[in-house]
Amino acid sequence: MAQMSEVFEGPVSGWAEAVKGWDHIESSLDQGVMRYIYDAEDFVTTSEHFATSVSSREIKRPSFAPRGAALNGVCESKSKVRWAVPGLTTAMAVFALTTTASPTASAANGSATKAYHQPLRFTGIRAVDTKFAKSALAGLHESGSDASADADRFQRAFDGLDWLPKFMSQDDELAYEWADADRHAIVSFEGQGRISYAMLVGGRFVAGADDNASCASLPEDLRQYLTKA
């Protein structure tokens, strides 16, 4: 049995709400930095769900210690977290997950640095079936985030599209973004069921045509933009 300690940076208010119910994780929030400690035996499961919100996780100076060991035996890591819907990101199922390191491997070679590179594809929250994800969702909804609920709802609007967006969050703004070499579209959640959206056309962004676009459906001009050959 070992423990891990991680520091997540980023807007974590929703996250803090989400992990309140995780009684096996000791967490604290200090000046916008989330710290939590959990048993290594939970790591694999936990990692899968954290991975949904981490596009690239780097574990620095990992070393593992038995429960109750001195603090310097605790694994420390920093993760760059692109928070999507706070808390909700953890609830999205990982479609493809690969890791190049494991806690066990790190423990075996002492102080080696291990990097986790986790290509992800979001498949939506309906696939969620674990206690971690359910707790995260419960925390999210209890937090009463208007835009979060709208972002959740909007997932159904792009059901059936072959091109899935990236889920993004920054400074309390939630958005979906589609981007490739030729096209770039973004949907931002304004609260109260409203969305704003814009598309890159002819080298500049133009506003979506629907002034009253709602999170309940994909605006027609955006659908055409995303599905055109």
Place this chain on the structure above:
Amino acid sequence: MSDCPCTGELEQQSPLSPGLVGDDEQIVYALIDPLTADAGGEVLSVLNFSKSKLQAGTLSVCRAGHTTASSARENIVGALQVKDPSRKDCGFLTAACESIRGIMLGASAFRAFCVNDAGLEGFEAHAHISNSETTDQKLLSHRLAARGNLKLVFEEGGVNQEWSGHPFRPG
């Protein structure tokens, strides 16, 4: 640029500033992972141009002509790294103030952004980009598009990795 309903550009906002921000000034946007850029500066999202900060009129930028490169780096990157050393300096982007002020809210007659002086003690070159004061809720998508165009304007010149030389004042 007189078609802006904002007043912030007409009067000096900070007594510590060298004056109003001119259209011909070069504006610097620092890339600091994870605050204003991601993935080591390789990824810049529309969201990095913070909606809440633009709404509050506090998106910090720097007036290159009123600072040396080293002072700019010290006052922007250095100050943020003091709070969290893991923040990574990924360089900076520049844009002509005129180009920023030239971004319009769709086909409306309104500019999307204002660039206001916001000089600080020891860093007179500090400035703010803010949303223009137009409040028409129908313009929400136009606001988002404008932020996308703000990103494009800054990206036009490419990323400057080294804080030195042009466009800053000689040291």
